[in-house]
Amino acid sequence: MLRATWRSLIARRMRLLMSTFAIVLGVAFVAGSLVFTDTLDRAFTGIVSGTVGDVMVRPQGAQASTRAGTTATVPVSLVARVKQVPGVRDAVGEARSPTVYVLDKRGKPLGGQGAPGFAMGYHTLPAAHGIPALTLTAGRPPTRAGEVTIDPATAGAAAYRIGDTVSLLTAGTPPRITARIVGFAKFGQGSLVGATLTTFDPATAQRLFVGNSRGYQDIWVTAQPGVSDTELRSRIAAVLPRGVQADTGDAVAKESGGQIKQALGFITTFLLIFAGISLLVGGFLIVNTFSMLVAQRSRELALLRALGARRGQVTRSVLAEALVVGLVGSTVGLGLGFLLAIGIRALFARFGLDLSGTPLVFRARTVLAAYGIGMVVTAIAAYLPARRASSIPPVAALRDDIALPERAVWRRWHLGMILLGGAAGALIKASIRPVQHSTYVLAVGMIAALFAVILISPVVARPVLRAAGVPYRWIFGAVGRLAEENSLRNPRRTAATASALMIGMTLVSMMTVFGASAKSSVDALIADNFTGDYVVSSQTGIPFSPSLADSMAKVPGVQEVSRLRYSPAQIGTDKDALAGIEPRTFGDIVKIELVAGRMPAVKGHTLLVQDDVAAQRRLGVGSKVPVSLGGRPATFTVIGIFKKSPAILVRYLTSLEGYAAAGGRPQDTFVYVIQRGGADPAAVERRLQQIVAPVPTVTVKNQQEFAAQQHEQIDTLLRIIYALLGLAVIIAVLGIVNTLALSVIERTREIGLLRAVGLSRRQLRRMVRLEAVVVSLLGAVLGVALGVALGYALQRSQRDQGITVLAVPWTQLGLYVVLAALVGVLAAWLPARRAARLDVLRAIATE
Amino acid sequence: MSHQVAARAEHLVKAYGAGAAAVRALDDVTVEFYAGEFTAIMGPSGSGKSTLMHCMAALDQPTEGRILLGDTELGRLNDNRLTALRRDQIGFVFQSFNLVPTLTAQENILLPLSIAGRSPDPEWFDTVIDTVDLRPRLKHRPSELSGGQQQRVACARALVSKPEIVFADEPTGNLDSTSGAEVLGFLRRSVDDFGQTIVMVTHDPVAASYTDRVIFLTDGQVRDELRSPTAESVLSRMTALDPRRARS
Structure with a gap:
């Protein structure tokens, strides 16, 4: 008898263990997702807060992290004026780019797919709240054209040493440049989360990323001790011309951090969906396990009832058992979730999002959520069997099967x-x-x-x-x-x-x-x-140098080269996107059906609008719409409506001139190539491949x-x-x-x-x-x-x-x-x- | 009466535990069961009568001694051979829980045959069904049958594969006297009409009176044997062997 009891106990323990496992997995998913998100949050907060001064002066409407960037600038002369504002310790004009990629010695881009390649002019001002910004870890700063620093992590990954020559890819012209490494510099705060950082001397940075010597993308301002950033912001704002605005570093950091979080928020949503599925499936396992346990123990429970236990007491006794399962499952799940977060971190590191410099963040909310979800799901799943247990009549003590x-x-x-x-x-x-x-x-x-x-x-x-x-x-x-x-x-x-x-x-x-x-x-x-016969594009849609398309147009056997430029944009009151196309050739490459207007009419400040959006926004031919890619908005006129088609995922089209007028940089997102009839496809393709060979982030693909x-x-x-x-x-x-x-x-x-x-x-x-x-x-x-x-x-x-x-x-x-x-x-x-x-x-x- | 031996136990010992705590449920039992006979094994609780039957029926292994079923020595067989032997040459009727609850009466009766992948002899099947009087109940599940009907289904199952020997372990132990009499009458008839060999464990003198021969066990040893028993003769013999029983 003892042996039988022992055996049934073992058997039951196994069964409880298996249903616990379901809870463990579900909770682990929830906990892992939350830990990872919090870690991500901290990593980006760290980076972002290290890349802004106490006050940032920017063109009006600037968005902190528009990857394509904008041609809108603040005038160079403004730096001197800002420096004179009382409370300003120092100010420096900045030229930056998020699309400068460091190549390793074999010519492969460093950093992961999709991680930005930061580049900026070297300066020594501290970040907001006195946090160190750029920190030189070895060598010296770049002082003239042809000199750069790279970040120590990238240097380590590619075994670059000071004095080596490094190749860099830019979205400008030329697409590929070489420079000598004179030092290693990093942001003082945290890691770069897989991105790379290159610094140039300020004049070269301005030439490469602004394209002229008249403007800067922003002005980085450091406050004197004792001057608050909000106070300083107001003082600076008072002296700014129209079209330029001042923001505190905190506000800019929050803005760009928010954008990154939103972009990466899908990871959390994604993981939480699977956590939900695990918990749902796990719930079934628990319902089943407890139903069977109750059925097995029906005699025992009936005996309890016969001896005078009230229904509630029976229900509670089963629920108590379930809560123990929930408690154990949640605890183990929490631990496993932590491991899962490490796993997710490793997985994302492979995709270029390197969080190894940031310790995992374990917030109280994660613990509460893990226990809350684990216990509640178990309790709900066990409630039905428990209630059924209480409805066992005392006479069932003799029955076999409930x-x-x-x-x-x-x-x-x-x-x-x-x-x-x-x-x-x-x-x-x-x-x-x-x-x-x-x-x-x-x-x-x-x-x-x-x-x-x-x-x-x-x-x-x-x-x-x-x-x-x-x-x-x-x-x-x-x-x-x-x-x-x-x-x-x-x-x-x-x-x-x-x-x-x-x-x-x-x-x-x-x-x-x-x-x-x-x-x-x-x-x-x-x-x-x-x-089109060929598509030229870069991984993850990073814009690339227009010089590639220029060269392709000269290849014998190429009939047409058609560019598409793309950027997030503020259109009217909507945050949407704008594409710049070549109206003459676009129709040859992509099927576009115009409901109103004609393609050749697309030039200058004109827009083609998708029919659905036009109906929603009450836009017709002749409507005026303000469009901005991160500077002062320009007014565009709608001159045509096109039919919605899965081939055209953009809802607003303009010409390349219109794109530039809205503040778009002369960088291509896609280039379509049509070859002449009778041309040797192999020869054409070989020449095209030769053109993109020096720029390994860009590929030429046939249909x-x-x-x-x-x-x-x-x-x-x-x-x-x-x-x-x-x-x-x-x-x-x-x-x-x-x-x-x-x-x-x-x-x-x-x-x-x-x-x-x-x-x-x-x-x-x-x-x-x-x-x-x-x-x-x-x-x-x-x-x-x-x-x-x-x-x-x-x-x-x-x-x-x-x-x-x-x-x-x-x-x-x-x-x-x-x-x-x-x-x-x-x-x-x-x-x-x-x-x-x-x-x-x-x-x-x-x- | 032919005295051909259907099953034989030689110097059977079944011991549980070891050393001083060892219990010998069977203590050097030598016994023969004759073909075409209905034999009862009787004895008080703990006498070893069930152990003897389990060993004879290839459900349990003796510690010492040999068991012969026909010409086959059980000790030499592995589990698969023993299983096949139980399936093909032995019929079982247990005290309770004889039937698979998910199968109908007919499926239960044919279970050993269908496990073996053999089809029943339809004539013989009809004979058995008519003898146990179950024809209208064949499509019913065990839960829809009375206790007596369930035991008759079990008896039919034991007979339908024409086994060498049928072992019945207290087949009437859970039945009222009328149902019990039906089941015993049926077992008796299958011996008389079909020449079936049956060994039955019982502690009921009335049940024993249906048999040809009664073997008495106490303390794991064969003490006595009685031919052509009546309820009275069995009772008096039991009283002699176990005085405690007389008082109860």
Whole structure:
């Protein structure tokens, strides 16, 4: 008896451990996401606050981190005037660029993909609040053209020493320059988060990044001791001419920090979504585990009731157990989350976001969130079983099985069908026509559909399991029949176990359908709308030197070279983006349909506006709109309306002159090349490749390569999503292990009987395995079916965003179902072994 | 009566524990069960009667001694062979929980055959079903059958594969006397009509009176044997062997 107690305790501990694991994973995701975000926050706050003076004088409307930059400047003469303002200790005019890349000795750009390459004129003024700004760690500052300092981390990575010659890429002309390293300099505060920092002598910086000697991008002002930055700001503002503004360093830092945080905020959102999925799947595991524990202990609980325990007491006793699980799970999850944050940090370091210089930030909020979520989810998940436990009548002390009454199953069915109807309505609405807040409608519809299928799954399970039973009986005979019946014994439990797997499978299938559709759509888009022969672009859309396109235009066999320049812009009251194009050739490269106006009319201060935006903003031909890329706004006239098309993702187009007039720098974002008919494509491509060879951040791609590059980007994203969804699947597999293990324990006597009448160990193992497989298949089939439906809805709703083609990769989806069956085999391994090892006599004798 | 031996135990010892605490549930038991006979094993609790049956039925291994089922020596077989032996040559009727709750009566009856992948002899199946009088109940699940019906299903299962020997462990222990009589009558008939060999463990003298021969065990040893028993003769013999029982 003692032995039996001990065994059941061990078994229960294992089961509790497995459901705890679900909580652990969910909490770890939440904690890891928060720790990483906070760390990111601190790292950028550190950098940003080190790169501003007490007061910054800038052109009006300047945005702190417009990567393309603007041609708007403040006049050089203003520096002297600012210096005379009482309370100013010193001021210096600055010329900066975020797109100067240091090449290593083999000619590869240093720093990661997408991390900025900072460059600035060397100066020694401290940052806001007296924090050291530029700090020389070795050598001397650059004093004339051809001299630079680079940051020590970059120097270390490329083994550069003082005196070496280094190649640098700029977005100006020439695109590639060389300089001698005369020293190493870094920002005094924190690391560069993967970026590089080059300093030039001030005159060279001004020539390279401003392009003339009349202006600076901003003026960096340091206050005298005892003068507050707000006070100084007001004093300086009083002497500034029109079109120039003064801001405190703190305000500028906050502004640019906010922009970075917003840009990186998707990481947190992304991780939190997966945390939510893990917790949802984990919730199922907990509901199931506690339901089974309650069912097993029904006699004990009934006895308690018979002895006079009130219902509330029984509920509380089960809930207390759940809270212990939640507490343990949250604690372990918190620790794991910390490790996860380290992992995410390492992952992002590979993409060029190097946070190793910043210690991980553990805020009280993270701890509270981890425990709060862990405990609440566990408590909610355990509440239903606990309430059911309390409804066990005292007479049940003698009954074997506490089954949920059929009525409840049907009530769920009705509720589920109503929910499914609502979900279908929302999804259809969102996919037929984009509605207001269609993203939310879509998301709510998807979640509703998922829950609806979970609710109806106990009823749906029966025919599916019966269908699986036909080949089972046919192939495996009595063993198959037993497995089928076992899976049907408690459809609610089977369905709940399968539901956990279904959630993961649904999301994986949905993303598979959507990913395949996205790839097909890109192909179709490129084939239908893009008639250029080559696309010249840089990784992550960083603008590059216009001299490349100049050279390409001279290549024999090239008929047209068409540039596209792009920048975030303030258009009217909207923060949007503006693209500058060459009206004469743009139509030859991209299909554009004009509803009003003509392409050749696009010149100077004129705009083409997308029809949707025009309708929204009530813009028509002749409307006047103020446009600014970070300087004083210029007034543009709308001269044409173009039809919305997935090929043109920008909503405002102007000519290259118009782009420059709005303050855009002469840097290209894309260049399209059309070759002359009859030209040798190989020769043309070779010459084009030669032109971009010195600038390794820029590539020339033909249509196929361009399409392949888009595929690669989609695939990378899908791989990350699959990896994260894989965790949800693992939790679900644990759920299957859990359910089976418990079933084996529950059916000990029956297993003994089967063994006694001649079922061999192998047959018994097979029986358990088949049951696991049928549960997995149920989850997979429901998941893939729902996933395809949701993927379809997602594709339909995104067709205005360019996902115009639906592609359902049936082979891949079929493979998922097969994989799920294998997963079932794997999940059955331990429970099957345990069942096979049961001693026949002892099993029969079990009460 | 033919005295062909269906099963034989030779110098069987079953010991639990070791050293001074060792308990010998079977202490040098040598016994034969004859083909075509209905034999009862009787004895007070702890006498070793269930242990003997479990060992004979290949559910348990003796510490010492040999068991022969027909010509097969059980000690030489591995688990797979033992399983096949139980499936093909032995029938079981337990005191309770005889049936797989998810299967219908018919499926339960055919379970050993379908596990083996064999199809039943339809004539024999019909005969067995009619004998236990279960035809209208074949599609029912165990939960829809009375205790007596469940035991009759178990008996039908034990017989349908035409085993060499059927072991019944207190088959009427959980039944009222009417249902018990039905089950015992059926076992008796299968011996008389079909020549089935049955060994039954019981502590009920009335149940024992249905058999051809009663073997009495106490303290792990065979003490006595009785042919053509009646309830009275069994009771008096038991009282002689176990005086405590007489008072209860």
